[in-house]
Amino acid sequence: MSVNLLNDAMEAQLALEWDRLRKALSQAGDIGNLNLMELQIVEPQDRRSLPPALSVGAIQGVLSAEKGNPHGQTYRAGEESRDQTQLSASKIRAGEVRLQDAHHSEVYAAIGYQAGRRLGLNERQAAALGDAMAYLITGWGQVHAEERYVNKLIYDFTRTAGSAPEGGFIWSDLHSLVSRRGFKTMVETALTIGTSLLR
DSSP: OOGGGOOOHHHHHHHHHHHHHHTTTHHHHOOOOOOOOGEEESSOTTTOOOSSSEEEHHHHHHHHHHTTOOOOOOOOOOTTTTTTHHHHHHHHHHTOOESSSSHHHHHHHHHHHHHHTTTTTTHHHHHHHHHHHHHHHHOOOOSSSSSSHHHHHHHHHHHOOOOOTTTTHHHHHHHSHHHHHHEEEEEOOHTBBBBBBBB
């Protein structure tokens, strides 16, 4: 459970992921800057602990995926299209990466939990928010919260912002105004977990 397990590159990557999440959650509130001391950093994976643990292996996996590992899939839709709109969108997004791996999912569950706590959620509510965000962003699920709550948050995001694009989200999708409204709806729903509105 020590930040001492991280090197500078890992810390910088976590700061980048936090900033991405901060922008995506901006309509729900400001989560502030990353504080590594709030994260539970462990050597081996521990996928069921609360607060969600963040393994050194997952952070290393995120670093390698961001550097072009096959788990990070470069956006290519429309590259061969004759439709000028699709071709233009493809060129704009050419450098973006879809993040569809278990390592990113573990990271987003942990930092999503911390973001939820900063937005006023209790432990149970924040765990559901982190797991739902991890699934929405990567397509990989985590198991820190009850599945029915996670499903409800994902449903509310989809109802507000639409379904995930085929092949998964990329960060420009998640930073769009409609997605930010979807995340705000998720946080509002998460606040009702454990109350008479959502038992």
